[in-house]
Amino acid sequence: MNKPAEAENVRRLPPQANNRHNYRYRLAATALKDAPGRPMWSTGSDPKNIVVLHPHPGPCGRSAQRIREHAELNTEWTRRLQTVGFTVRPGRCGVVATCPLPPTRALVEPHGLAQDFTRKVTFTEYSVGGLLRLNPTYASADYAVLTPEGTLLRTVKQLDHGVQALAVYWGLPDEEVPVTYVARGQQGQPAVPQGPAAAPDLRPAAVTLLRTIAGLDTGAGVVFHAAPAGRWRLQGSTYAVNDRTFHPLESAGLLDVGDGDTDPVRITEAGRAWLDEHPEPAARRRPTATAAGN
Known part of the structure; x- marks a missing residue:
């Protein structure tokens, strides 16, 4: 019985640099190499299918001999394709093969x-x-x-x-x-020392960015969208910041930018520790008029 193929039964092929065909095509080429009948194969209209054809002009059923030869060849091609993990069914003039693919982590x-x-x-x-x-x-x-x-x-x-x-x-x-x-600083060993000394020379724009994210990040992170001129705009706000402003914060392990594109940006424990060690200066109070001064 031709049971549906399972991904774990699909043969694992070695990597091939500068590859020009999808993985199912490579599997079919492995299975049908030197196969009798000189089969032709290609991806069908459904990219999950490989269509294998007999190489001859005209319809398949012109003679009993051709029908018998095709049946024998189809059996052999099916056997070969099944050995690398395909499920095979009859086609119009050959066979059609398909299989699920394992994940590539x-x-x-x-x-x-x-x-x-x-x-x-x-x-x-x-x-x-x-x-x-x-x-x-x-x-x-x-x-x-x-x-x-x-x-x-x-x-x-x-x-x-x-x-x-x-x-x-x-x-x-x-x-x-x-x-x-993997965020910077989480590989093997920290990329830079952690704690207040991680970023001693942050520019005002970087400090503002760090404080802004700290005030909004409740655990799920803060979303930024790409904006013109190499800037990123805070979702739901007009606040925008240059891409390079993130670099020293990520390098110091104060921010986790995820994939650097669509992932939310999160402040790290080191980032909150840096802010604790560098509290925002209290705003200067304007002198108020008093009765004695009037």
């Missing part, structure tokens, strides 16, 4: 200096990945998708799309890519 963590705004992507089960670099523009922000050597592959608007683009580049399953984000 990715780890995204800061890379290099904070002001570079670059993140390293690692597909943990395959030990390959690449880089994503945020490039603020006048109207929005783009992510450059780079190979580990720094070669530009493409640009995308969202960080998770960049992760998927790297999965495709390596020929990995790309339908489900769960991502774990």
Whole structure:
């Protein structure tokens, strides 16, 4: 009985750099290599299907011999495809194969200096990945998708799309890519000392940003949206801040910016500790007129 395929039964292929086909195509190529009958295969109208055809002109049922040959070849192709995890059904002139794909888990963590705004992507089960670099523009922000050597592959608007683009580049399953984000300072060892000394030279704009987030963050974080001229606007407010204002706060571990794009921004325990050690100066009182002074 041809039972539906399960993702855990799908063969795991090694990464293939500069890949040009999806994972199901790669599976079919592995299964049908040197197969009898010289089958032709391609992705069907449904990208989850692989259509395998007999290479001949004209309809299949012209003779009893052709019908018998096709039946024998279909049986062999089905056997081969099932060995790599496909479920196979008869097609119009061949077979149609499909299978669920296993998830490809990715780890995204800061890379290099904070002001570079670059993140390293690692597909943990395959030990390959690449880089994503945020490039603020006048109207929005783009992510450059780079190979580990720094070669530009493409640009995308969202960080998770960049992760998927790297999965495709390596020929990995790309339908489900769960991502774990690591904030700066959470990798192996802290990137900078924690506590009040973490950011001794914060500029006023950075201090204002830190205090603003501290006053609004009740645990779920604060959402910023990309704005023109490389700025980020606080949701529900006209308050906007330059992208570079976040850099020293993230580098010092005072803020957790998540994926640096759509994730909410959270103040860390170190950030609140810094504010406790640097209380906001009390506003100067204006002298008030008294009866004696009139």
